[in-house]
Amino acid sequence: MSVAYALLGLLEEESPRHGYDLKREYDHLFAQTWPVKFAQVYATLGRLARDGRVTLEGERPGRGPDRKLYAITGEGTSVLDAWLLEPAPAEPNVQSVLFMKVVLALLSDRPAGRFLDMQRNQHLKRMRELTRIKTDGSLSDQLVADYALFHLEADLRWIEMTHARLERLKKEIRA
């Protein structure tokens, strides 16, 4: 679930924080990519706390969900680490996840370029499998494979473009 990793990334940048702060920062970076509602942010933080990936750093008295302050744990950081360096499955329509990983990696000085290289390999590997299916298969197989191939090719172009603009993106999101 990408939203959970995004929240971990934001908490890694600054802890502890309230759910409200996190939602605002999240919207600033990802509102166009993967919109979430407040309720989802709080529910996700609850799950992260249950799994030991964030801790409760204090609770103000009163009512309402935003009394709680969250901080990332060591476990949270290592889960985030693993996710950021793991290429997304090469399927059509993974662009939101790819964008999110790039931004979160840049935000935390992780090697975004290396992630993109691995993602390119993942895509090329899938494209080779699909091409093999296509050359050996029926016309229907071929057309289904072609659909996926054209989408993966579009992703690859985006990967190239993003790779070339990592420095600028880093400046922009840290501004």
Added chain:
Amino acid sequence: MNAPRIRAASPPEPDPHLAIVAVRDVVRVYRQGDDVVHALRGVNLSVAPGEFLAITGPSGSGKSTLLHVLGGLDRPDSGEVVLEGRAISGLNEEEMALVRRRRIGFVLQFFNLMPTLSSEENAAFPLLLDGAGDAIERARTKLAAVGLADRARHRPSQLSGGEQQRVALARALVTEPAVVLADEPTGNLDSLTGEDILKLLRVTADAGQTIIMVTHDARAAAFADRIVRLVDGAFVVSAEVPEGGRRS
């Protein structure tokens, strides 16, 4: 959709001793006035017999220079190219011309057929230069293999782009070369016709022909057994995709 044979993402590079083509520490530098362009910065590569390798990379990455060095059309400033166990970089022009004609097949973006010759004469051309008596016969066999048996007497102007490229492929194969070098072979063709050429290259490689193709097109590269990437005159060390399941 069932998944038949699936090869590994990046099969390991073959042992250089078993390679049919090997590139060792090749450096190529161009000087344009005061500018120095490092086209290749110490490139190493081994290609196994029967392997279909795709070299990709952005424009200006050095991939065409590498193909020219491999084909003996350009010489490295240092390092060497070994073809069938023989270092060809040190050959003189005459020896190099023979290696190019007899041991290397070229397929280029713009077909480069002789306009006044028929398909079979074009396909037979490298053999005719060597005075082979059975040149036309062997050319016809290769034309049949690329599906052009019925176009043997046509001239290039009477053929479609895809057909011309198939004649070029027949010409590249007619000498039974050690390696076929293809430079953007689909760059001048529409996607459907381009795919036919790529499928032919795939079938040719499956029959044991070593092929090295330069392309900027990822869908074309996906036909190869292995894909390597040049950036700024050096291969990008492929960051291996970690094994194991995906997390959600």
